[in-house]
Amino acid sequence: xxxxxxxxxxxxxxxxxxxxxxDPVRLNYVQCLAQSECEQxxxxxxxPVAKSTxxxxxxxxxxxxxxxxxxxxxxxxISLRSDELEKKFPGxxxxxxxAVKSTDVIEQV
Amino acid sequence: xxxxxxxxxxxxxxxxxxxxxxDPVRLNYVQCLAQSECEQxxxxxxxPVAKSTxxxxxxxxxxxxxxxxxxxxxxxxISLRSDELEKKFPGxxxxxxxAVKSTDVIEQV
Numbered sequence: 001x002x003x004x005x006x007x008x009x010x011x012x013x014x015x016x017x018x019x020x021x022x023d024p025v026r027l028n029y030v031q032c033l034a035q036s037e038c039e040q041x042x043x044x045x046x047x048p049v050a051k052s053t054x055x056x057x058x059x060x061x062x063x064x065x066x067x068x069x070x071x072x073x074x075x076x077x078i079s080l081r082s083d084e085l086e087k088k089f090p091g092x093x094x095x096x097x098x099a100v101k102s103t104d105v106i107e108q109v
Numbered sequence: 110x111x112x113x114x115x116x117x118x119x120x121x122x123x124x125x126x127x128x129x130x131x132d133p134v135r136l137n138y139v140q141c142l143a144q145s146e147c148e149q150x151x152x153x154x155x156x157p158v159a160k161s162t163x164x165x166x167x168x169x170x171x172x173x174x175x176x177x178x179x180x181x182x183x184x185x186x187i188s189l190r191s192d193e194l195e196k197k198f199p200g201x202x203x204x205x206x207x208a209v210k211s212t213d214v215i216e217q218v
Contacts, residue, residue, distance in 0.1 A: 091204030
């Protein structure tokens with residue numbers, strides 16, 4: 001079963017988090033994950049890019065500490081690390097997600 | 110006198126703002142500007158990079174709509190567009206700057 005490396009809370013840095021959130025596709029994906037409020041399989045969220053491109057985006061989000069990936073049988077279940085991020089950088093993810101709602105990020109994807 | 114182009118509030122996008130803030134040098138610079146609470150000349154804030162590199166960083170911040178540059182004689186005075194950003198993306202810049210304070214971004218520069 002594939003194992004994924006995740007940064008610990010201590011290893012998560014603000015520049016990396018902001019960089020990971022600075023792409024419209026990733027921002028849209030994180031927004032969908034936040035709305036679903038539970039783990040999602042990789043393919044459950046529709047994305048406007050090729051599967052290989054999405055794999056890259058998901059890796060960037062995982063390496064930045066924004067998402068957690070849990071292998072489950074043949075699937076990979078993805079969840080937001082919202083609690084850890086909120087504890088480390090209070091208000092950052094929350095305000096970014098609120099700002100996504102009020103803008104046309106999704107349309108730009 | 111050199112004139113600078115700035116995006117209007119409508120042209121400012123969340124991905125561009127997050128990208129501009131995702132670099133430790135730029136984050137540190139924005140933090141210093143926020144602390145100074147008034148216009149600063151280009152050279153007033155000490156930076157750990159070469160002048161040409163800093164010019165690049167300042168251009169990225171200007172083009173993202175985070176800072177405003179006003180020519181003043183032979184100088185360029187720089188200020189944060191905090192009010193416009195707060196209006197467009199409530200809490201984003203504020204929470205990011207608070208997070209900078211509590212992390213080691215400056216040490217990473």
